[in-house]
Amino acid sequence: MKITLLGAGAWGTALSIAFAGKHQVTLWSREEDVAVDLRETRENHRFFPGYRLPEAVQVSIDFAAAVAEAELLVVATPIAGLRPTVERLQALGCTLPILWVCKGFEAGSGKLPHQVVTEVLGPQAICGALSGPSFAEEVAAGQPTAVALAANDPAFAREAARQLHTTRLRIYANDDLVGVEVGGAIKNVLAIATGTCDGLGLGLNSRAALMTRGLAEIARLGLALGAQRETFMGLAGMGDLILTCTGDLSRNRRVGLALAENKSLPQILEELGHVAEGVYTAREVDQLARKLGVDMPISAAVAAVLDGRLSAAQAVEQLMARDPKEELA
Ligand SMILES: NC(=O)c1ccc[n+]([C@@H]2O[C@H](COP(=O)([O-])OP(=O)(O)OC[C@H]3O[C@@H](n4cnc5c(N)ncnc54)[C@H](O)[C@@H]3O)[C@@H](O)[C@H]2O)c1
Numbered sequence: 001m002k003i004t005l006l007g008a009g010a011w012g013t014a015l016s017i018a019f020a021g022k023h024q025v026t027l028w029s030r031e032e033d034v035a036v037d038l039r040e041t042r043e044n045h046r047f048f049p050g051y052r053l054p055e056a057v058q059v060s061i062d063f064a065a066a067v068a069e070a071e072l073l074v075v076a077t078p079i080a081g082l083r084p085t086v087e088r089l090q091a092l093g094c095t096l097p098i099l100w101v102c103k104g105f106e107a108g109s110g111k112l113p114h115q116v117v118t119e120v121l122g123p124q125a126i127c128g129a130l131s132g133p134s135f136a137e138e139v140a141a142g143q144p145t146a147v148a149l150a151a152n153d154p155a156f157a158r159e160a161a162r163q164l165h166t167t168r169l170r171i172y173a174n175d176d177l178v179g180v181e182v183g184g185a186i187k188n189v190l191a192i193a194t195g196t197c198d199g200l201g202l203g204l205n206s207r208a209a210l211m212t213r214g215l216a217e218i219a220r221l222g223l224a225l226g227a228q229r230e231t232f233m234g235l236a237g238m239g240d241l242i243l244t245c246t247g248d249l250s251r252n253r254r255v256g257l258a259l260a261e262n263k264s265l266p267q268i269l270e271e272l273g274h275v276a277e278g279v280y281t282a283r284e285v286d287q288l289a290r291k292l293g294v295d296m297p298i299s300a301a302v303a304a305v306l307d308g309r310l311s312a313a314q315a316v317e318q319l320m321a322r323d324p325k326e327e328l329a
C-alpha cells in the first residue's frame with residue numbers, strides 16, 4: 001500500500017520506519033530543513049536523532065504531491081496541527097481514507113480528533129485513530145508493540161489494522177473510536193500528574209493511586225461522551241496509561257517531573273523541544289468535565305497547576321483533603 005505520513009516529528013518519523021518494511025512510504029515534513037536533513041543524512045536530527053530512515057522512504061515538502069501519490073494518509077502532527085492539515089486536504093478535494101495518531105482534545109474547541117476531521121471533511125470521510133502504548137523510540141527500534149485502531153467505519157478499521165499490522169507492531173481493530181481517543185487524550189494529563197507525584201517523592205502508593213483513580217476519571221468522561229467501558233481496560237486506555245505514567249521516555253511524564261522542581265512551564269516546554277499534549281488537553285478536559293458534570297479532580301488539579309493557580313504541593317494537599325467517597329461512585 002502507498003502510505004503518506006503528514007508530519008515528520010518523532011512519531012511520524014518512527015512510523016515511517018515501521019511501515020517501510022511492508023509499504024511504499026512517503027514522509028511529508030512542513031519544515032524544509034528537516035526534509036533536507038532527512039534526505040541528506042537519512043536522520044531527523046531535530047525531532048528524532050539516532051534512528052535511520054530506510055532508503056525506500058521518500059521525503060517530501062510538497063504537500064499536494066505527497067497526498068496525490070497516497071492510498072492511505074496518516075496525519076502525524078500534534079492535535080494543534082490536525083485541523084490545518086485536514087483543511088489543506090479539503091482544499092485539495094482529497095477523498096482518501098485518513099488515520100491520525102495525535103492524542104488530545106483540540107485546544108479552544110474541546111473537540112476530539114474525529115470531531116475535528118468530520119467537521120472539516122464531512123461525515124462521509126472515512127477516518128480513524130491509531131493509538132495505544134507506543135513510544136516512538138521503541139517502535140523505530142522494532143521492539144514489540146501493540147496498539148489499537150478505531151475508525152468511523154468498522155470495516156475500514158479492520159482492513160487498515162490488517163494492512164498495517166507487522167510482526168513488530170501488532171494492531172488490534174476496535175469499534176469504539178470515542179473510547180480510543182478519550183483514553184489516549186487523558187492519559188497524557190495523568191502522566192503529568194504521576195510525573196509530578198514522583199518528582200515530589202510521594203512514593204509508589206501515591207503513583208498507583210493516581211493511575212487507578214485516573215483511570216476512573218478517563219472512564220467517567222469517556223462514558224459521558226458515549227464510549228464503551230471495555231475500551232478503557234484495553235491498549236488505548238489502561239495500556240497507554242501504564243506506559244506514559246511510568247515510562248521516562250514520556251514527554252508528559254517529564255513535564256510533571258519538571259513541575260515538581262518548580263520550573264516554569266515555558267522553560268519546561270522549551271527544554272522538552274517536543275509537544276506534550278497533556279499541557280493543552282488538561283484545560284479542555286477540566287472544562288468539558290465541568291460542563292458535563294463529571295467529577296475529575298485529578299485532571300482539574302493538573303489544569304490548575306499548569307495554569308499557575310496551584311503549586312504542585314498545594315494540588316496534592318487539595319486532592320487528599322477531599323471528603324471520603326465510595327470507590328465505584
Ligand atoms: N512521540 C511518540 O512517542 C508518540 C507516540 C504516539 C503518539 N504520539 C502523538 O503524535 C503526535 C505528534 O507527536 P510527535 O512525537 O511526533 O511530536 P514532535 O513534537 O516530535 O513533532 C511534532 C511534529 O508536528 C509538526 N507540527 C507541529 N505543529 C504543526 C501544525 N500546526 N501543522 C503541521 N505540523 C505541525 C512539527 O513540525 C513536527 O514535525 C502527538 O499528538 C503525540 O501525542 C507521539
Ligand SMILES: O=P(O)(O)OC[C@H](O)CO
Pocket residue numbers: 103132133134135136188191240243244249250251252253275276277
Ligand atoms: O511522550 P508522550 O508522553 O507524548 O507519550 C508518547 C505516547 O503517547 C505513548 O503511547
